[in-house]
Amino acid sequence: MVSALAGTTISTFLTAKSPEQSLEIVQRRPAREVRIGSVTIGGDHPIAVQSMTTTRTEDVDATLAEIHALEEAGVEIIRVAVPFEKSAEALPILKREMTVPLVADIHFDSRMAILALEAGVDKIRLNPGNISQRKRVERVVEMAKERAVPIRIGVNSGSVEKEFLEKHGSPTPQAMVDSALKHIGILEDMDFHDIVLSLKSTDTLAALRAYRLASERIPYPLHLGITEAGQPPYGQLKTAAGLGGLLLDGIGDTIRVSLTGDSTLEVKAGFDILKATGRRVLDPEVVACPSCGRIEIDLFPLVKEVEEYAKTLGQTPIRITVLGCPVNGPGEAREADIGVAGGRQIGFIYRRGVQVRKCPEAELLSALKEEVERFLEEERAAGAV
Ligand code: SF4
Structure with missing residues (x-):
């Protein structure tokens, strides 16, 4: 059992060497493998723990200090917000100074995605639905494809498009999945498949159901999270409540615990949730x-x-x-x-x-x-x- 030090699924951990009492852990959903710089998610790869910086990205010193603290805590992927050109300008410096893959979080402005790709980020998070013209999205997808950079489509319950809200009456799990399918369709139409999907909600039940629905229909890796879970310790507990059932059922390829406050606590909580669900046990x-x-x-x-x-x-x-x-x-x-x-x-x-x-x-x-x-x-x- 102790051989699995690299963090792969340890199916025997929950059985504790007593086959007659064993509880077979549910096999992971086989998601498409997607490479994010030096980290691959999906397939049998370890469920990666990620976090996001809280600083203004253009404040390079503060952002790097937080990145290094997260790396020290064991984070495996770091995301930074890229709302302005100034934040995009900081990306090459951050990339040079950090050891884990860098993800640029983009909203509304496709130019920021292009700048981030030019800066050499390892993944971008983008909602095609909130970029005004399809041809702009297509330009980003073309560039990402040329550079083999994956795109996470991040659907949030708070930003589901009007057409799905009208169809479903509210941001229901199905509305979130429909929105995701529409966005995925744009990428797939361009033969782009390095896709990661998240379906976050502040409501644990809505997120849980949306991820379950997506896991049945969508072959891409799922980035799990309960958005804006709040301050510790409630934030960790809320996230564990929402993600625990999914992980136990084999759903999820990377996770982020969204806490208000010290981002390094997100990393510890992420690994603890993986340990508690038997999905990735790295220490006693x-x-x-x-x-x-x-x-x-x-x-x-x-x-x-x-x-x-x-x-x-x-x-x-x-x-x-x-x-x-x-x-x-x-x-x-x-x-x-x-x-x-x-x-x-x-x-x-x-x-x-x-x-x-x-x-x-x-x-x-x-x-x-x-x-x-x-x-x-x-x-x-x-x-x-
Ligand atoms: S809580 Fe501890 S002391 Fe009490 S019954 Fe359980 S094992 Fe025994």
Whole structure:
């Protein structure tokens, strides 16, 4: 299991080596592969985590500072707004100074898309519907095609065209998908297929349904997001509520968590949502019980120490479970790679679903560490690492 360090889907993660109890993870929807600079999305490629800068793009120093902070946080694709010529002029400098692919976010003005393409961006986000003349859109598509730069069609519930609002009465999921299909049609008419699609809404149910509808009809990769999710922690929770079901059902090829405030939190939240849904597990997961009146050991300090220890394991997708009593403890500890179930001032340790140790509470942490090391050694010996 620990072999999948590159971040591919880890289907065994949720099964925790107990086939008789296994929950097969739903296979990813096979979307067309689209290359965004050094990152490819779709197909079996890892679901990429992206973010967007909050600065005025023309303020190069501030934008670069934010880009570098996002890169430090592990972001894989960065988008910047390009509303003016001045912001477009900053793009070559940003591109030169950053390591992850750069996406230019364009609205209304096709000239900005042309400037962004000339600046060498790796993707543009564009709504053909809000560019006034088709021939202008076609010029952008021609240029993108020449440069093999993909285009994300970003439909937002707030900007669905009048014809679809009139047809559906409001920006329903179907109205959003119809709008997307119209835009996709413009690109496909020009034999352009490096398309990514997003269908964002502030309403989690509307977004969820729109993405589900699109996943049945549209072969292109889906960029998932709940737009303007708000401030942390509610913003992360709202996004997780909206995207969790999609990801569990195999839908989604790249995600952005739209938070108000520090954009680096978007990156952490993106990876955590992928981890929680089993879609991309890059580091250890510590599962711990909330404790209750049945608690038999001093759980909270132990969990804290286990979490600190887990951080030292780096990119190892191992699940460690710490439970406080013999009621649910043994059963749930068995489901983990390494599990601890508390008893009366003692603890039981499980490795791969088998009880391997019983020790006094004071020795639980060191015993757990030894079992984790043993587990990793076995994985290495099996060539899984
Ligand atoms: S594992 Fe035991 S102590 Fe922890 S919440 Fe469940 S019942 Fe309570």
